Amino acid sequence: MSNNELRQLQTRVDDVNLKILKLINERGKLIQDIEQAKGTQEIHQYDPISDRKMLDNIHDYNNGPFKKSTIEHIFKEIFKAGLELNKNDHRKALLV
Amino acid sequence: MSNNELRQLQTRVDDVNLKILKLINERGKLIQDIEQAKGTQEIHQYDPISDRKMLDNIHDYNNGPFKKSTIEHIFKEIFKAGLELNKNDHRKALLV
Secondary structure, eight states: OHHHHHHHHHHHHHHHHHHHHHHHHHHHHHHHHHHHHTTTTTSSSSSSSHHHHHHHHHHHHHOSSSHHHHHHHHHHHHHHHHHHTTTOOOOOOOOO | OHHHHHHHHHHHHHHHHOOOOOOOOHHHHHHHHHHHHHHHTTOSSOOOHHHHHHHHHHHTTTOSSSSSHHHHHHHHHHHHHHHHHTTTOOOOOOOO
């Protein structure tokens, strides 16, 4: 493989990075909307069962190359970041 | 906000989760391709300067709601996962 092809691959990684960034922030905004909606209702703020269901759904669609434990680790960090956005809930620990 | 609207938001989060999953795995495949390409050349296997540049580029495009430190933390976990895919390089620690 030439250096040019290598650069092209690296450019594609940069592109994927920015797409992931955009989706992580989009997810953050949705979490804020959900927490705001829950705030106006009598709904328990943090729902670990929902997080577990989300992780199970993610695993169902995982075709690799990353293994289940790696994907779960990354998504737990994304979920934790979502919890930190929620100023109404002082519990920041993930329960899944 | 009605329970129906809340469910719609949660469905959108599920959808975003799967898009993130797809991109993380797409990134993993690109990292494998890059490492394979580097393997055939006399190029140093792991390049922390490249990782730092990627993080700086990501920060330039970050419009929130997540702050820089949170985005950096999540991406470092994604980068680490990429290192773990590389069977030719025994160094698994991230240097950024």
